Amino acid sequence: MEVRWIRVEPFRLEPPHTAFSLVFSLLLGVWSAQALEMSVGKVPFLEAVNGSTVMLPCTYSSCIGIKNLYFSWQFNDNGTMQKVCDSVIPTEDVEPDVKIHKERVEFVGKNIKNNISILLWNITFEDGGQYTCFGRNPKEMNKNHSAIFNLIVVDELRVVDNTLTIIIASAVGGAIALLMGFMLLKNFTLFVLAKLEEKNKECLVSSSGIDNTENGLSGSKADSKPTPKKK
Structure with a gap:
């Protein structure tokens, strides 16, 4: 009789710090999904003709909502960040009172749609460069995020x-x-x-009927001879 030995691994309890790390990672993942996000769209650049008017798009989103959200637009002027406009949005149903810090700039975002876009009127070559849309949400422990939009100013659009x-x-x-x-x-x-x-089948059927008639089969003309009269 063959005896087989089975090795049984002892049950181990995970140390407390390992379980805590797992819970912390899960909470961090949920928190990241709810974090503030600024977006300038799927195409973060625009090529525009000198002297035209353009819109720089930006929207914000937060799964847990906002409270006193601070946002600003900044322009990178050869390494120096210049503030274009900024404001504080108290709640999602209040339109902000935006402060403009640069000429030919107009705020066109509507807070109902989480939109904080701006217009640049009569752009010049000096207006070309990087624009940063920044946001900070105190409701998320001052969680902040930013997105960059590039404006390219040209004499004429390329064909x-x-x-x-x-x-x-x-x-x-x-x-x-x-x-x-x-x-x-x-x-x-x-x-x-x-x-x-289909036509060939019809011809074959017709030919078969004619042959039967000529051979004197039942139902043919050969069976229909008149009976001779008795004298």
Whole structure:
């Protein structure tokens, strides 16, 4: 009789600091998901013509809400941060009283939509550069966040060469049209073949009836001879 030995690992209790670290990590993850976030959109840059008016977009979001949220726009002037505008938003249903610190700037954000965007009127080449949208939320223990938007000022907008795009679109369109034409031709061919086969079956049935008549089978003309009269 073969005896097998099974090794049993002793049960270990995790030290208190390990459990605390796990709980702390979970709480930190939840806290990060609720943290303040500033966003300048999916495309954080804009190329605009000298003398035009542009909007610099920025919105904020917070899962637990805001209270006395401080925000500001700053311009990076060759390494020196210049304040463009700033304000404090008491609550989410109050429109802020924004202080403007630079000429040709207008606040156009509506707090109802968490929007703190600004307009720059009659931009010049000196207005080109990095603009930082900053926010700090005391309700989240002064959690802060910022997003950078780049403004590029040019004499005239560049003409985009769409030749390659047109060629690709034409090739794809031609391939699709060719495939559709092939499918139509295939369906038409199958339809004609089906009709020809149906017609051949009808001809075979008709030919069979004619042969039976000529051979004097039952129901044919050969059976219908008149009975001779008795004298």
